[in-house]
Amino acid sequence: MRKLLVAVAAAALALTACGSGDTSSGGTATITFWDNNGGPARQPIYEELIKRFEAANPDIKVEYVGIPSASVQQKYDTAIVGGETPDVGGVTTSYLAHLVGQDALAPLDDRISGGPLKDKLLPSLVETVRQTAPDNKLYIVPSSANMDLIWYRTDWFKDAGLEPPKTWDEFITAATKLTDTAANKYGYTIRGGAGSVFQLITEAYAYSGVDSFFKDGKSTLNDKANAELVDKVADLYKKATPEADVNNSFTQMIAQFTGGSVAMMHHNLGSYGDVTKALGDKVAAIPLPVGPSGKRTVVPNPTDGFAVFKNSENPDAAWKFAEFLTSAESNSYWNEKVGQIPANTDVRSEAWIESNAHVKMALGVLEDPATVLVPAPVYLPQYSSITKTDSEPQYQKVLLGELTGQQFLDEMAKKLTEAQKEWEDRK
Amino acid sequence: MTETLIRPPVDTPPPPRPPTKRRRRAVAEEPGKRWLIHLPLVVYLLFTLIPFYWMLVFAVRPTGSTQLVPWPITFEHFDTVWNDIGFGIFFYNSVVMGLGVLVFVTVLSVMGGYALARFKFRGQKVFLLAMLCTQFIPGAMMLIPLFVIFKSAGLLNSITGLIIAEVAFQLPLSLILMSGFIRNISVELEEAAMVDGCSRLRAFFAVTLPQLKPALVAVGSFAFIGAWNQFLFALMFASRQDKFTLPVGLSYALGEFNTDFGALAAGGVVAAVPVVLVFAVVQRFLVQGLSAGAVKG
Numbered sequence: 041m042r043k044l045l046v047a048v049a050a051a052a053l054a055l056t057a058c059g060s061g062d063t064s065s066g067g068t069a070t071i072t073f074w075d076n077n078g079g080p081a082r083q084p085i086y087e088e089l090i091k092r093f094e095a096a097n098p099d100i101k102v103e104y105v106g107i108p109s110a111s112v113q114q115k116y117d118t119a120i121v122g123g124e125t126p127d128v129g130g131v132t133t134s135y136l137a138h139l140v141g142q143d144a145l146a147p148l149d150d151r152i153s154g155g156p157l158k159d160k161l162l163p164s165l166v167e168t169v170r171q172t173a174p175d176n177k178l179y180i181v182p183s184s185a186n187m188d189l190i191w192y193r194t195d196w197f198k199d200a201g202l203e204p205p206k207t208w209d210e211f212i213t214a215a216t217k218l219t220d221t222a223a224n225k226y227g228y229t230i231r232g233g234a235g236s237v238f239q240l241i242t243e244a245y246a247y248s249g250v251d252s253f254f255k256d257g258k259s260t261l262n263d264k265a266n267a268e269l270v271d272k273v274a275d276l277y278k279k280a281t282p283e284a285d286v287n288n289s290f291t292q293m294i295a296q297f298t299g300g301s302v303a304m305m306h307h308n309l310g311s312y313g314d315v316t317k318a319l320g321d322k323v324a325a326i327p328l329p330v331g332p333s334g335k336r337t338v339v340p341n342p343t344d345g346f347a348v349f350k351n352s353e354n355p356d357a358a359w360k361f362a363e364f365l366t367s368a369e370s371n372s373y374w375n376e377k378v379g380q381i382p383a384n385t386d387v388r389s390e391a392w393i394e395s396n397a398h399v400k401m402a403l404g405v406l407e408d409p410a411t412v413l414v415p416a417p418v419y420l421p422q423y424s425s426i427t428k429t430d431s432e433p434q435y436q437k438v439l440l441g442e443l444t445g446q447q448f449l450d451e452m453a454k455k456l457t458e459a460q461k462e463w464e465d466r467k
Numbered sequence: 468m469t470e471t472l473i474r475p476p477v478d479t480p481p482p483p484r485p486p487t488k489r490r491r492r493a494v495a496e497e498p499g500k501r502w503l504i505h506l507p508l509v510v511y512l513l514f515t516l517i518p519f520y521w522m523l524v525f526a527v528r529p530t531g532s533t534q535l536v537p538w539p540i541t542f543e544h545f546d547t548v549w550n551d552i553g554f555g556i557f558f559y560n561s562v563v564m565g566l567g568v569l570v571f572v573t574v575l576s577v578m579g580g581y582a583l584a585r586f587k588f589r590g591q592k593v594f595l596l597a598m599l600c601t602q603f604i605p606g607a608m609m610l611i612p613l614f615v616i617f618k619s620a621g622l623l624n625s626i627t628g629l630i631i632a633e634v635a636f637q638l639p640l641s642l643i644l645m646s647g648f649i650r651n652i653s654v655e656l657e658e659a660a661m662v663d664g665c666s667r668l669r670a671f672f673a674v675t676l677p678q679l680k681p682a683l684v685a686v687g688s689f690a691f692i693g694a695w696n697q698f699l700f701a702l703m704f705a706s707r708q709d710k711f712t713l714p715v716g717l718s719y720a721l722g723e724f725n726t727d728f729g730a731l732a733a734g735g736v737v738a739a740v741p742v743v744l745v746f747a748v749v750q751r752f753l754v755q756g757l758s759a760g761a762v763k764g
Contacts (some may be wrong), residue, residue: 042673072706074706076723077722078722079552079719079720079721079727080547080551080552080719080720080727080730081722081727082722082727083551084551103707104708105706105707105708106719107702108702108718108721109721110718110723111702111718113596114703115702115703118610118614118703119706121611121614121615122611122614122615122618122708123618124614124618124623128704185726200515231477242729290724291721291726294725294726295726295728299533300533307724308724308726310722310723310725311724311725311726313725314726315723316725317530318530333500426587445684
């Protein structure tokens with residue numbers, strides 16, 4: 041009987057023993073790359089690029105690790121504390137300040153200006169990245185930009201004899217006209233759940249034309265025109281949108297849109313794959329409408345880029361890979377597959393941009409000298425808690441008619457002003 | 468030579484059949500009252516099964532389709548999940564981890580549970596209390612300390628490390644459960660065997676262990692399912708794609724800007740099948756095990 045016990049334990053050990061086996065290759069450097077949006081959509085793109093990189097640099101081996109996007113920040117945090125960071129990692133400006141604050145990243149200014157990427161990166165993206173770090177250094181090399189836009193059903197618009205809206209008033213008319221609640225058809229879908237306020241802010245500034253987030257240290261978020269827009273959108277709730285919208289995160293929103301019950305949806309370039317896969321050529325994109333001022337103001341989305349981690353044992357090899365990923369050829373390949381705006385300016389002459397209507401449209405908006413960028417203060421440590429945790433439930437109250445747009449924005453603006461002051465004082 | 472001395476296990480008279488049969492018949496005889504039992508059960512069953520139906524529907528219908536009864540069915544999502552996301556490796560890792568946790572948790576909890584149930588030792592109450600207290604600490608809080616320890620022990624990026632972490636977290640509760648099960652088996656049976664010449668170990672194996680079968684199944688299946696669903700440690704302690712487990716693979720279907728519902732549902736089916744099978748096989752024991760356990764009036 042004792043033997044049996046030993047045998048069971050031994051079997052269990054044997055079962056688990058197949059776990060270890062770290063081999064260090066001699067002669068070649070191995071670097072680790074973390075993809076911050078791992079999954080079946082991105083992995084093949086990176087695998088192809090890594091293959092090309094290894095062919096050009098036989099002495100460097102790249103190990104790809106896809107991190108699920110919902111957990112990437114926690115994964116980075118744990119890795120930083122444990123000293124197990126990768127050599128290169130995909131990082132967006134939405135948590136860049138957080139990583140810089142933990143002193144995990146190496147500044148890349150000298151490397152960028154000393155190599156082929158000098159003057160080849162879209163200035164608006166470089167500026168966004170700089171503004172995210174307290175010392176205005178470049179801690180990621182920007183690779184790709186996303187932009188908020190409105191996806192709409194071309195077939196519904198055609199059937200109703202409507203033109204895609206250019207102003208918010210046209211937008212609201214269209215949303216109302218395209219709604220037929222009896223047939224379960226709605227003109228618009230509001231993001232009322234997770235992530236709602238970020239989208240609402242971009243809508244508000246697009247409408248108001250207010251051209252900076254802070255004026256004299258005070259948040260402009262509660263500008264009267266911004267509040268007007270919030271009320272206008274809230275007015276559409278239930279009249280031109282499904283009732284369930286009050287809890288919508290982007291997954292539900294996209295499911296409604298691709299499911300064919302909604303005519304227009306405010307999201308960003310990132311849903312390109314989903315909407316075209318489901319709706320084919322019955323869908324197209326327009327920029328967020330403009331307000332009465334006619335000015336086009338854009339609150340930019342987080343910028344994607346690649347960071348080199350301070351802990352890297354092969355910082356030169358790591359940079360070589362980050363630089364390769366941002367080179368015109370790789371950057372073009374990546375953004376064409378993903379359907380986003382390439383950061384490398386050499387890519388703009390590529391043929392795919394001409395045939396890719398929504399990317400061309402987004403690039404056109406960013407390139408237009410009349411467009412004013414209003415970057416949100418994502419560098420504030422409290423930014424996410426103020427705009428998400430504190431404000432998202434409040435926005436639901438606005439939708440349900442328990443709070444006015446002005447009250448809602450006043451509250452948020454007050455907190456942002458305080459946070460900005462704190463940040464300025466610490467600088 | 469002791470073989471001959473062993474009497475057939477002291478017979479516990481089969482428990483008197485609970486009078487359920489008659490009672491059931493009594494209800495059945497009054498057809499008017501039957502729905503009182505059936506209706507809530509049907510409602511509850513629908514409530515439980517609809518999400519599963521939803522998952523199946525999404526897994527086998529093409530992207531963009533909104534049919535409620537999917538036809539024709541497609542297996543493209545399973546192809547995505549198995550070949551593009553690499554569920555093959557994740558599945559293997561999950562099975563190894565699940566079985567490892569199952570074996571260790573069950574064996575260790577039997578050993579510890581026996582000691583707690585059969586012996587009085589100094590500090591027993593404190594020990595039990597400490598075991599219970601460990602259950603107050605959420606895994607996320609232990610994440611970084613564990614990470615640092617595992618790093619210095621060279622246990623990152625290995626299934627062994629995951630098994631150790633998971634066993635450590637699951638053991639306290641299993642131990643307490645198991646000691647309750649063992650306490651319910653009368654010590655006299657073992658003593659009788661020992662009077663007949665068995666050692667304590669032998670008495671345990673010959674008399675107590677066979678009666679613990681439902682308990683082993685209950686504790687073992689909980690351990691397996693707990694390990695099977697472990698996400699946080701599986702993601703944090705591994706930084707190599709080939710060391711991830713199923714829950715991590717599942718979360719790949721949730722992108723930053725897009726959600727592949729088809730892949731998510733197909734992955735859910737793949738991940739759920741073993742658990743459903745395990746339950747189908749052991750549910751008979753499980754019900755017994757739960758009712759025979761520590762919580763008895």
